[in-house]
Amino acid sequence: MTVNISRGANPLRDPDDLRLNRIALPSALVIFGVTGDLSRKKLMPAVYDLANRGLLPPGFALVGFARRDWADEDFAEVVHDAVKQYSRTDFREETWQQLAAGIRFVQGEFDDDAAFERLRATVEQLDAERGTMGNHAFYLSIPPKSFPTVAQQLLRSGLVDEKSDPNRWQRVVIEKPFGHDLASARALNDALESAFPADSIFRIDHYLGKETVQNILALRFANELFEPIWNRNHIDHVQITMAEDIGVGGRAGYYDGVGAARDVIQNHLLQLLALTAMEEPISLSAEHLRAEKEKVLAAVRLPEDLSLATARGQYAGGWQGGEHVCGFLEEDGMNPQSRSETYAAIKLEIGTRRWADVPFYLRTGKRLGRRVTEIAVVFKRAPEHLFARAQADELGQNALVIRVQPDEGVTIRFGSKVPGTGSHVRDVTMDFGYGHAFTEASPEAYERLILDVLLGDPPLFPRHEEVELSWRILDPVERYWAALDEPLEQYQPGTWGPASADEMMARDGRVWRRP
Structure with missing residues (x-):
């Protein structure tokens, strides 16, 4: 399917995303554990920032699932506050109104069959009203011990169906830890694969984003x-x-x-x-x-x-x-x-x-x-027959240092002659920082990863x-x-x-x- 991106272009949209057509198809993101810090500080703001960059379609919905006794409006207010406090892009009322129209909340426990029936009714209603096309991603922002229960509830309630229309997809997203040893990791994977095909299980390591x-x-x-x-x-x-x-x-x-x-x-x-x-x-x-x-x-x-x-x-x-x-x-x-x-x-x-x-x-x-x-x-050290190496308390070796956080960039350490009449060599550095070299802001890790989930890009x-x-x-x-x-x-x-x-x-x- 070709996505038409020529109309209504958002000025915040990254040119690279336009060029690669990296825009999600209509879909719904269901977050379990939506009251936790991860959801409030990372997931909700990332969803808004994606929408603000024009990378989410009008046919997008955000569904929260938790024990709180909230109405849709209560959950929308929680999302609004999280977006205002933690989003990286400017708040735009037009973007918020479009996103808010697809926000829903379902109250329930993980072992409550009726709650998952309500969840199924909610996403089916969104399919009809928002055009989410039966494409659903389930984000398990919950303790790993609850993964098997939720996976089985999704399967039992018909929210995931191995024999469903191939033009529709259901995916599950889990956060580390992926078990606490090899045996528990295998058991966890077996529990998830009982409900989802292997290529529909997305294990998020936010560092990779x-x-x-x-x-x-x-x-x-x-x-x-x-x-x-x-x-x-x-x-x-x-x-x-x-x-x-x-x-x-x-x-x-x-x-x-x-x-x-x-x-x-x-x-x-x-x-x-x-x-x-x-x-x-x-x-x-x-x-x-x-x-x-x-x-x-x-x-x-x-x-x-x-x-x-x-x-x-x-x-x-x-x-x-x-x-x-x-x-x-x-x-x-x-x-x-x-x-x-x-x-x-x-x-x-x-x-x-x-x-x-x-x-x-x-x-x-x-x-x-x-x-x-x-x-x-x-x-490795260079031969020392020509120059005295750096002082003993320094590395005295060339190094390439890739900085992942907090100041993303690369530093190269190498020896240079100290000015003067002598021939002493001292270690110096050359530095490249993303924030200085590029005018474009790097996407936040969860923005990239959530978009990849919705695109099915693993x-x-x-x-x-x-x-x-x-x-x-x-x-x-x-x-x-x-x-x-x-x-x-x-x-x-x-x-x-x-x-x-x-x-x-x-x-x-x-x-x-x-x-």
Whole structure:
């Protein structure tokens, strides 16, 4: 089907979207758990911003499902307030009125058959009144333990039908965590596939919607400058970091029993590793991108002695940024005996010709020096027979640093002669920032991902094979940590983690970057 985009062009519409016809067909987005922070701060504003950019059709509807006793007007007011507070584009009354006309709310519990009958009646009415054509996306912004119940209710009520008209689609969207180990991930996938075909299940990792993450492919494969040196002959090691300067806050109940490795390494950081290390795909299609990422994850190897290749810890109480903060075990609602880590570091190897003997160091933590996510590709040292290298406290190695957040961009670190009569070389940097180089604002991650769901475009969504491979990597580490009968190492807030993490790098003759 060809979408006519020549009429009523919105001035906020991105020219690239016009050129690619990336405009959703008539459809309805049903959000379960619509009263949560994710829905209020991310999903609702993203829907409005898409509409404001002209990327949603007039035949679009937004349906909320929750326990609250709301009328449609009450829910519309909640959406309005969320849009006014969190949307990235200017508020335009014309856009809001068009969006508001398709807003509906259904009250109910997940195990309430009657509630799902009301939901079916609501979307069928929208099909007739708004022309949503039976195209429905179900966004499960709810705890994973409720996924099987909702999936079965959708199937039982006829909201999803395996034998439905092929010109109509139903899709389900789930957020991480995708299980807490390999066995639970498989059980979760089986529950979802009992109601939806595999290619109709969209697993959102919001990091994959970020502009810089997607630019990794362009950086590597659109530039002859990098690909010839992207291998073991030139690269010494790779560091992938996701650091936060905040504590667990109100997530204490969720975080206990999960920990930093399950929360971040299994999904975000292993996805970044796969994009950094993958071979060039045949095309940018979902099939070919996923195939190359899966090859990398299947080739990941853990060192034999995990005591030398992992580190973990918990943040203690202390001073950070001029204020005293409590320790992890002192957070409201936290189990004072919790053995969940707030910092985790792992050394991995990739058993391919390109990456043989090149270690990948993954680390994540809370209450660290600053909020940053980056990929640092550190190159081997140049021969030292001509120039003295940089001071001992500097890396003294070329590095390409891909910044994912908060300041999206790329930094190149290289040696340059210090002005003067001597021949001393000092490390300097060249910096590229998206905010400075382009006048166009990068789409917010959830804008891109929600649009891809409505378009049925899955390259940015990991399929269950990737999820299972990731758990195969992390499960042995979790089992090793669970077997240790010792308290977790404490680290001070505002630092860069426990001493054991630095010792892990020092054994390899390397140091962590200080972003």
